[in-house]
Amino acid sequence: MSMFEMKGSFIENLPKIYGLYTGGFILFILLMSVLEYFGLKADTIGILFVGFTIAIYAVIGWLSRTMQVDAYYVAGRQVPAVFNGMATAADWMSGASFVAMAGGIYAGGHAYLAFVVGWTGGYVLVAVLMAPYLRKFGCYTVPDFIGTRYGGNLARLLAVIVLVVASFTYVTAQINATGTIAARTLHVPFAVGVWFGLTGILLCSMLGGMRAVTWTQVAQYIVLIIAYLVPVIWMSNKQGFGVIPQLVYGDAVARIAELEVMHRVGELLPAEKVPYMSALTIKHAVASETALKAWQFVTLVACMMLGTASLPHVLMRYFTTPTVRDARASVAWSLFFIFLLYFTAPALATFTKLQVLDPNLTTSIIGKSVAQVQAIEWVRQWHSVDFVRIIDFNKDGILQVNEFFMRPDIVVLATPEIAGLPYVISGLVAAGGMAAAMSTADGLLLAIANALSHDLYYKMIDPKAETSRRLIVARVLLLAIGIAGAAAASFRLTGILGAVAWAFCFASSGLFFPLVLGIWWKRANRAGAIAGMAVGFSAGSWYLYMVHFAGMTPWLGIDHLRFGIIGMTASLIAMVVVTLLTPPPDAETQAMVDEIRIPKGRTYLEQSH
Amino acid sequence: MSISTADRDNYWRRTRSLMIFHLVIWFIFSFVVHWFASALNQVSVFDFPLGFYMAAQGSLIVFVVQLFAFVWQQDRIDRECGMAED
Numbered sequence: 001m002s003m004f005e006m007k008g009s010f011i012e013n014l015p016k017i018y019g020l021y022t023g024g025f026i027l028f029i030l031l032m033s034v035l036e037y038f039g040l041k042a043d044t045i046g047i048l049f050v051g052f053t054i055a056i057y058a059v060i061g062w063l064s065r066t067m068q069v070d071a072y073y074v075a076g077r078q079v080p081a082v083f084n085g086m087a088t089a090a091d092w093m094s095g096a097s098f099v100a101m102a103g104g105i106y107a108g109g110h111a112y113l114a115f116v117v118g119w120t121g122g123y124v125l126v127a128v129l130m131a132p133y134l135r136k137f138g139c140y141t142v143p144d145f146i147g148t149r150y151g152g153n154l155a156r157l158l159a160v161i162v163l164v165v166a167s168f169t170y171v172t173a174q175i176n177a178t179g180t181i182a183a184r185t186l187h188v189p190f191a192v193g194v195w196f197g198l199t200g201i202l203l204c205s206m207l208g209g210m211r212a213v214t215w216t217q218v219a220q221y222i223v224l225i226i227a228y229l230v231p232v233i234w235m236s237n238k239q240g241f242g243v244i245p246q247l248v249y250g251d252a253v254a255r256i257a258e259l260e261v262m263h264r265v266g267e268l269l270p271a272e273k274v275p276y277m278s279a280l281t282i283k284h285a286v287a288s289e290t291a292l293k294a295w296q297f298v299t300l301v302a303c304m305m306l307g308t309a310s311l312p313h314v315l316m317r318y319f320t321t322p323t324v325r326d327a328r329a330s331v332a333w334s335l336f337f338i339f340l341l342y343f344t345a346p347a348l349a350t351f352t353k354l355q356v357l358d359p360n361l362t363t364s365i366i367g368k369s370v371a372q373v374q375a376i377e378w379v380r381q382w383h384s385v386d387f388v389r390i391i392d393f394n395k396d397g398i399l400q401v402n403e404f405f406m407r408p409d410i411v412v413l414a415t416p417e418i419a420g421l422p423y424v425i426s427g428l429v430a431a432g433g434m435a436a437a438m439s440t441a442d443g444l445l446l447a448i449a450n451a452l453s454h455d456l457y458y459k460m461i462d463p464k465a466e467t468s469r470r471l472i473v474a475r476v477l478l479l480a481i482g483i484a485g486a487a488a489a490s491f492r493l494t495g496i497l498g499a500v501a502w503a504f505c506f507a508s509s510g511l512f513f514p515l516v517l518g519i520w521w522k523r524a525n526r527a528g529a530i531a532g533m534a535v536g537f538s539a540g541s542w543y544l545y546m547v548h549f550a551g552m553t554p555w556l557g558i559d560h561l562r563f564g565i566i567g568m569t570a571s572l573i574a575m576v577v578v579t580l581l582t583p584p585p586d587a588e589t590q591a592m593v594d595e596i597r598i599p600k601g602r603t604y605l606e607q608s609h
Numbered sequence: 610m611s612i613s614t615a616d617r618d619n620y621w622r623r624t625r626s627l628m629i630f631h632l633v634i635w636f637i638f639s640f641v642v643h644w645f646a647s648a649l650n651q652v653s654v655f656d657f658p659l660g661f662y663m664a665a666q667g668s669l670i671v672f673v674v675q676l677f678a679f680v681w682q683q684d685r686i687d688r689e690c691g692m693a694e695d
Contacts, residue, residue, distance in 0.1 A: 110646065110660070110661055110664060113661070113664035113665055114643075114664070116664060116665060116669070117639060117643065117664055117668050117669070118639075120668070120669045120672050120673075121635060121638070121639045121668065121669075121672050123672065123676065124631060124632075124635040124672055124675065124676060124679075125632075125635070127676050127679060127680070128627075128628050128631050128632065128635075128679060129628065132683075246666065247655070248655070248656075249657075250653075250654075250655045250657040250662075253656070253658065253661065254656055284661075285650065285657075285658045285660075285661035286647075286650065287646035287647040287649075287650055287660045287661070288647065289647045294643070294644050294645075294646070294647070297643050297644075297646070298639075298640045298644060301639055301640065301643065302639075302640070305639060323694050324694060325684060325687070325693070325694060328680050328683060328684075329680050331676060331680075332673070332676040332677045332679070335672060335673050335676050336673050336677075339669050339670075339672075342669060343665070343666050343669050343670075346665035346666070347665075594617060597617070597620075597621055597624070598612065598617065598692045599687055599693060599694050600612070600687075600691075600692045600693065600694060600695075601694075
């Protein structure tokens with residue numbers, strides 16, 4: 001890849017290349033602000049932001065094209081720990097993290113912080129239990145590990161099925177998010193936006209596989225983190241909380257608690273429900289005292305964490321580092337880069353809420369006259385697309401807290417307008433949301449296509465296939481799955497956050513214990529793993545169906561977002577019982593486990609060839 | 610491979626202890642702390658209610674710091690046991 005003529009290899013020049021890129025992006029933002037000052041229209045700014053960033057990703061994707069298997073599947077195993085950390089962070093933080101999470105906290109308060117805790121702490125499991133050992137094993141895909149560790153096509157096939165179901169559920173949510181953003185910024189219908197988003201996603205991954213996805217994800221991380229931090233820091237500055245708002249927004253939380261009493265949040269309830277929208281009825285920082293709510297908090301945390309450690313598109317990122325040591329370090333860096341966004345999300349939710357509630361701020365709307373609020377530009381804009389609604393239940397002409405409805409999903413996208421920031425910030429946020437959703441969609445599509453091309457086609461159907469044929473099959477599958485994903489996304493079956501939570505539950509139900517025990521329990525054998533995957537995945541899916549579609553009352557408050565608890569429990573029991581009832585694995589398999597447990601030496605798969 | 614079983618066992622024993630140590634910390638800050646969120650909210654740190662703070666920030670900081678510590682500790686075990694990569 002010869003991006004620019006530079007001394008030294010591409011890898012050595014990474015800091016310089018991405019430094020230039022970041023500088024260029026900041027210049028672009030400044031240029032847009034200047035153009036806005038000279039009267040460039042808001043719509044044009046949005047189109048330029050989204051168009052410019054996607055064009056850059058496409059160029060990186062084109063420059064990273066490859067016909068080598070190692071480069072296509074694992075980026076040649078030469079991605080440095082810090083850069084892999086950034087790529088993983090972009091891979092990880094999806095439309096749900098970027099667009100929906102802060103909105104969830106805005107509407108749901110403390111209970112929603114379970115996502116913040118769950119989507120970070122899972123990396124402890126990844127680092128301690130999984131990533132270094134899978135790296136030492138040296139596989140291309142997660143089912144590759146399951147298939148080799150336990151042996152036999154059935155185990156491999158089950159792993160592929162779980163991977164496909166979990167990742168496909170996830171990817172439709174991401175394509176949905178790209179479609180939503182594209183539709184809003186480019187002013188095209190949602191269905192067109194979806195296909196536009198898919199084209200962008202495929203441009204990044206089709207030609208260069210993992211190598212292309214890696215280098216575009218690093219670029220996407222830089223865009224998304226700038227886009228997330230700038231509005232929060234800006235708002236915090238405006239409200240007098242300084243430039244590191246994350247550390248000092250305690251006062252804002254306290255102020256909200258006062259305002260909640262004043263506006264009677266939780267006392268005034270909406271007289272009717274509005275589908276998909278919510279009025280503020282839950283206090284911001286108050287944690288429920290009931291044991292059921294505490295239980296629901298920790299079970300959601302558990303599902304998200306164990307799901308993190310089972311999701312193939314995340315685990316496979318750690319196959320790309322040069323060494324086992326780098327794989328471990330890379331997990332720590334990943335979490336650091338993710339942390340930068342996640343510890344900002346509650347701050348964003350807090351500042352935005354303050355903007356809306358605090359009568360001392362010019363941006364406030366609660367307590368003002370309905371006519372006055374209806375004339376505000378952002379209320380008008382979002383009202384016209386039915387994301388915001390005002391119903392004056394008591395007909396007093398004043399907007400009370402229970403009379404203002406909003407889709408939580410729009411909080412991040414609308415925040416710059418709510419806070420009265422320049423349009424350039426809205427354009428930046430749209431580009432950031434696009435980067436978040438595209439990078440995750442790319443990782444997921446690649447995980448699915450690689451599992452199908454490597455595990456199903458190459459390992460099970462045609463083991464003699466030539467390299468070029470394998471890589472063409474991989475690309476055709478990528479295209480086909482992308483199209484299927486976009487088609488599914490255009491039906492909008494579920495919301496973004498719900499679909500994402502399901503993906504975590506599917507993955508953890510089927511894969512967590514077979515993966516962990518494959519490394520940490522030498523005795524674990526094929527029959528046990530097959531039982532663990534089949535029983536866990538079926539039990540989880542059955543429970544989801546019963547609770548969400550068949551109207552069964554959830555057991556112990558374990559609702560459809562938490563069905564992984566049922567699946568994982570079933571998986572663990574089935575795997576341990578069946579393993580103990582059947583003979584231990586042969587000496588060769590036990591030696592393999594010994595080998596992957598130590599960093600020293602070449603990868604297991606290289607040794608065995 | 611020329612690595613003795615005793616060396617492997619020693620390495621794995623130390624690695625496993627480190628794993629358990631980190632999972633205990635992980636368990637406390639993932640579950641135990643948040644189980645008592647309502648009680649912790651009575652206390653305030655940096656003007657935040659503590660239960661809210663732990664979920665919004667505190668646990669996350671612990672996870673990040675603990676992972677960098679883990680990398681450092683596991684590296685040391687690798688080197689001391691002669692299991693590090695070349």
